[in-house]
Amino acid sequence: MxxxxxxxxxxxxxxxxxxxxxxxxxxxxxxxxxxxxxxxxxxxxxxxxxxxxxxxxxxxxxxxxxxxxxxxxxxxxxxxxxxxxxxxxxxxxxxxxxxxxxxxxxxxxxxxxLPWVPFARMATVAFTAIRVSNIELGDSVAVTGLGLIGNMASQLAGLQGAKVIGVDLSGKRREIAMLCGVNHVLDGTGDHLANEVMGLTSGDGVSALIEATGVPQVAINGLPWIGKFGELILLGSPRGALDANVTEVLNYSHLFDRGCITFKGAHEWRYPVMPTPFNKHSLTRNSQVVFELMGQRRLNxxxxxxxxxxxxxxxxxxxxxxxxxxxxxxxxxxxx
Incomplete structure (x- = not known):
């Protein structure tokens, strides 16, 4: 054949x-x-x-x-x-x-x-960021990178009850994010981002930053946006070399005046394929939830x-x- x-x-x-x-x-x-x-x-x-x-x-x-x-x-x-x-x-x-x-x-x-169905894989990848997070109703969440994964992470964070701030260099991707219901979108260029994020969060910063680009510098640049006891969630797989002061980065986790931020990995394979007695979440269950959201037209x-x-x-x-x-x-x- x-x-x-x-x-x-x-x-x-x-x-x-x-x-x-x-x-x-x-x-x-x-x-x-x-x-x-x-x-x-x-x-x-x-x-x-x-x-x-x-x-x-x-x-x-x-x-x-x-x-x-x-x-x-x-x-x-x-x-x-x-x-x-x-x-x-x-x-x-x-x-x-x-x-x-x-x-x-x-x-x-x-x-x-049928053309929607393969997007379930992208959605379950994005789901991992929501599963590992502490996002609650009323929280503010920033997502850097509004490609397929970042867009879906933004939508899912909104369904979790968060006010979502999407950030991307591309005007087209920002436009698509708005069509998908993202609350706020910001241009990722320039030095204005920290002030804009703080303005949208009444000066508190976001409770979670979901980094979906996989560009290490983007994650570091977003650390000042995160509020006290917030979290940086690495959804995009980090790629490429970066020269940086690792002590400066780690102090965002260690020092109170830097926020006592928690760093979390959100690779999809941290969850088992099938449900087990010891794991509430699995790739199969996440996929089933995604299909429910698609069917209810709650995931665009x-x-x-x-x-x-x-x-x-x-x-x-x-x-x-x-x-x-x-x-x-x-x-x-x-x-x-």
Missing amino acids: DNRKITFTAPWQVELSEEKLADDGPLGRNEVLLKKHYTLISPGTELACLSGNESWFAMPGTPGYSAVSEIVRKGPDVEGFELGDFVFHYGNHSALERTSVEGVFLKVPEGIS IEPLISHVLSPEDAPSAYEGLRFNKDNYQGILFKWC
Whole structure:
């Protein structure tokens, strides 16, 4: 059986290739064969992979980790799913995929538009920042970086009851954030930010700063915005070298007059895939909650979709993400 897939062949080199589907034989007892309908680019992770600087991603390789697919074959022990069901799973950018139904593998609820489904992965990544935080009704929260992850973290913080202040360099991303219901958006350029944040919080600062860019300097620049006993939540994976005075940074946590700030990591894999007796939260449960919010129209997805492209357009999609970030954000590949 022929399969198409997007391949990173070398740093900054993207191709659409065709090959025989691996192990095109009888399915395992808990396996399914999936026909992809939409896959979503994760801009930060995939551009990092495409740069050649992610040690865990080997080239040539197929990127991607969020898909909505149709079950076209299933193994004899697969229960709860039927042929023709649409499912959300952590699938790559390929037309077909053979995979186990274990892990995050969920039937798409009725009433959810198929192009929205892959955004559930971005939302569950963002959910981690809310899960680890102490955000309560009436708190003020700043989010630096209003790409897919930061936008969804902003929306979820608002649903938690916070007044949200979104910060980004891009006017387009700020505009999209407002369409998604973010209370306040600020231009990330210039030296005015601390004063603006303090003005919006009556001089108290924010109770939580969610850093979604992954740029270490952005996290450091935001420390003065955080109020007493507040928290800095690292949602974006920090990348790149930075020369800084680490003593100055640590004193924001250590000294009372610097706020006694708590630093927290919010990587999605801190939670188990499935619920356990010892973990209230899991990736599966977070995904189910996201689908409920989508179905209730409380999590806004449509403004985040900038392009629905053919897989043949993959090279231009990644070029757009690199060099035209204002206009390329939520990029879906439509496979059939």
